[in-house]
Amino acid sequence: MSAKIKKLVWIFGLALIAANVFLIFGCKHQSERTLPIVITNIPVKKIQKSEEIPVANSNLVQSNPTKNDLNKSEFSSAALRNTALKQNLGWAFGGKSQKGWYLYHPLICRLIGIETEADNNDFAEALARWQKSVGLPPHGILDEATLAVIVTMWQSNRLKKRGEAQPNELQIGSIADFYDVSRPDELRQVERETYAAYKKMIMAAIADKSLNLADNGKDELAPGEKFLKIVSAFRSKNYQAQLRIASPNSGRAGLAVNSPHFTGRALDIYVGGEPVSTQDGNRLVQINTPVYRWLVKNAGKFGFKPYFYEPWHWEYAPE
Template sequence: MPATCILALIVAGCAPLQIPAPAPVTPPVSSHVPISPECRAEGWTDAAVANAASLQTLAWSPFGRAETGWEIYAPLIQQRIGTTCPPHSEGFAAALATWQRANDLGGDGVLTEPVFLTLKGELQGLREFVRFTALGQCPETPDLITAARLEEGYSGKQVWLRPKALAAYRRMVEAARAETPEIAVDPRNLTIFSGYRSPAADAARCQADGNCDGIVRARCSAHRTGLAMDIYVGQAPGYGPDSSADPNRLVMTQTPTYRWLLANAGRFGFVNYPFEPWHWEWTGEPP
């Protein structure tokens, strides 16, 4: 049995990540992906045209910050509605319409902000932290956390998690590397750059950024539970692995690592905060 320790951590601040220069990455543009015969569906051409038009142009704020287009969220939407068809295809529109009907949202097969917000609500409802804080409470700092191995931290960073969450993370990483050679080839993939953070550490971070209780920083963070972890899934040139800039998030959502997590992390009890491709939370115990 791995050693555990009882820690009471008060952190005044966090040292910046040392980010190696990444290799250039150019994500595919979803609307240019060829449509295979199985993704053709009679009667859904108009919806497919509408989705293709809005994919990179929709003006919206699904997470409280203005964004343009929904290409970043396309892989997530595909996974939730149960299709591999590209977002500009008739097959995607037909699958979306089926999901819409199941959620009393009509069934026109067109992705709009209200449709996405319902899907987002589904995902947020899977996060134990969200359900807990919806009651107006912030989780207490856990008494028991354990240190991950240094090679499990991004660039050898020391991180801590609750023991069962760490064990689930290890099972997930072992499976990912065994099942997907593209993940195994880069040792940075799935390493953790942030695990448990004390309330003091999060307060220092949000004060330093001048953004407390906002989209990027929060006074009551899921990281204080010891169940949340920020995992390396890739990065765009010139950005860090936790940059919330849209070009960076777009590259992340096209990587084999993120795609594998979308399809498989639930097998190990992990769910994603959809705005941050790198942020995953274990649901196997209460916050």
């Protein structure tokens, strides 16, 4: 091979290498440039999650994360704090000291728009979004200050007027709807609109086969079915006073001087365990029953608002 041809081969080889280098680096550069700049600054995972999780404030779904947003390890440490606080947070309600917020976990999940365990990072992340939406520091930790705001919100959704119902506002509920099959007529009175809403809600619960409720074939619960039956509805001021005399040491809100049951719009509904006992162990049984979980998700559609502290107590207070 002559020196001239050798030189040509060398030049050709160098040109090939140069072309490859350009292709490799040129393309990489191109693909980076075509990516939206926003992706390089925002964790992709977070964007996908915000779109998947229904949150209380839909505006937040569209809003971009800001400097306030936590990173993954900060959410992990918030989740660790939540794991401890759900059992141990000391707070007070109704003149009694309370421990933890695990009994309110289903209602909290409903409020912050997620369905997951409290020790999960996703819970801390959803809580942080909610905290931000209500002007709280978005640290993702369910501390005493956050719980106080949550409780205030729940309480504000309850019946405002607690005057005694007039006789013409009440009707006697069917014995088929009551937990105690021997409950007398005067103790089965319910405010009319409340009763109609309750009937609709029961129809929907029966139709939801995952609850496995026994029905009588007429859109009512079967005689042998206990879940979702009415334990107590309208209570007159006189009747309530008699109950207080009968059990003077009862601290139950059910025997309150200013009871929402006077209105006929408050229903105690059977959700499991002892029907109306506030013992923590009893409430833990109740909040884990499928009917209670169902009420948390669906009662609002029928105008019923929870009293967070008593899983059985629901008030008809449509928007």
